[in-house]
Amino acid sequence: MRLAPALVLAWAAIGCLDLGDAEAPPLGNSSASNDAGQDAGADAGVDAGFSAKPEVLLKALLIDPSVLVVAAGTEVTFKNLDTVDHIVVEGIPGQTRQPLFESPRLAYGDVWKYTFGTAGEFIYFCSTHPVAMRDAKIVVR
Numbered sequence: 601m602r603l604a605p606a607l608v609l610a611w612a613a614i615g616c617l618d619l620g621d622a623e624a625p626p627l628g629n630s631s632a633s634n635d636a637g638q639d640a641g642a643d644a645g646v647d648a649g650f651s652a653k654p655e656v657l658l659k660a661l662l663i664d665p666s667v668l669v670v671a672a673g674t675e676v677t678f679k680n681l682d683t684v685d686h687i688v689v690e691g692i693p694g695q696t697r698q699p700l701f702e703s704p705r706l707a708y709g710d711v712w713k714y715t716f717g718t719a720g721e722f723i724y725f726c727s728t729h730p731v732a733m734r735d736a737k738i739v740v741r
């Protein structure tokens with residue numbers, strides 16, 4: 601199939617809008633691909649790639665970011681920026697099994713680091729605020 605350049609441009613623009621967070625379609629070598637690449641680049645990076653920084657902030661009784669994506673073997677930093685204490689625990693509130701990881705009690709400014717050695721998705725919560733701070737996730741690839 602052969603498309604007129606103007607049609608390719610229009611398709612690229614529509615594709616960019618429609619796809620939004622999805623993967624950008626593989627475009628040809630026209631200038632449209634450069635434009636689309638720039639527009640979609642940030643979103644595609646967030647969706648497909650790793651988080652910019654392997655760091656989780658415990659702030660305002662929130663876990664930020666709620667989903668962190670890292671490569672296997674990454675050491676993730678958890679930092680408490682609240683004046684109340686937090687304890688980061690793998691799993692969900694109320695579970696009876698032993699968590700895969702559990703931080704010490706973190707006071708304001710405290711940092712705790714944990715290395716995620718194997719791929720998987722690890723849900724965690726704060727055991728001092730199990731209602732407000734739960735269902736956060738570390739995705740390890």
Ligand SMILES: [Cu+2]
Pocket residue numbers: 685686687726727728729733
């Ligand atoms: Cu907490």
